[in-house]
Amino acid sequence: MTKDEKYLFDLNGYLVVENVLTDDELALANEAVDRHLDQGHIRSREQRLDGNSPALEGTHGRGELTDLIHWDEPWCNPFRDMLAHPRIVPYLNEMLGQGFRIDHQMFLLWMDKGAGGFRFHGSSGPGFDPNQYYIFKNGRMHNGLTVVSFQLTDVNAGDGGLCVIPGSHKSNYPCPQEMRLYQKHREHICQITCQAGDVILFTEAVTHGTLPWTSDHPRRSTLTRYTAGNMAYVRAYDIPEWANERQRAVMEPPYHTRLNRPTLKE
16 A cells, blocks of 8 residues: 555545456456346335435435355356455555454445435544544554445446545544535535446545436446454354455454464565
């Protein structure tokens, strides 16, 4: 992780890493999604995430697809490779410390044209969440839950999708409710643009949400949440038999690195 990247992540609470996936990896991942899309779930109006905000309302909800790493081969392969991707490991070593682990299993969300947004949320503000935080201590950053999001399709300016309030991971005051609903202070909200194959890294402490999707092509993003090796938000998962040494290292249950926890080198 370069000095510039450290500065930008500390400044904004997120970072885009470009060109992580190859064209072949992207093609296989998208074909795998196409073959399994009927197993996904599109949120109903009762499951809407827009907080009843007209600014975030859509004609339908977002789609969610799970079990990507448990599909039959070869469709599972690109997603299994994402779990401990060599390009991303150095970032997580810096953000979470060596011995980091997967906390929430990977899932894919997709948004077709007209899909509604997600009210803005994050753990910054007057309360301290021991699971979702950003602090800087003794010359380095420390993060709670941290999201790694691989992009399978382009996200251009005006398309909608993921937005953040840059710097909000260090905010001391509560975010105004009208801002959470995208009804006020829009000039301080940043829609993150990226290309297929890029990866977005962000701390759960930064206030973030999604705007309704307006593009004719779908948004497809995988999300996996990581945390420090001695922490857990959800229960640990059983390590599957197919996992290789690198994948097993990030699937270990929570315990401290001083207890011979496996680590991944840069």
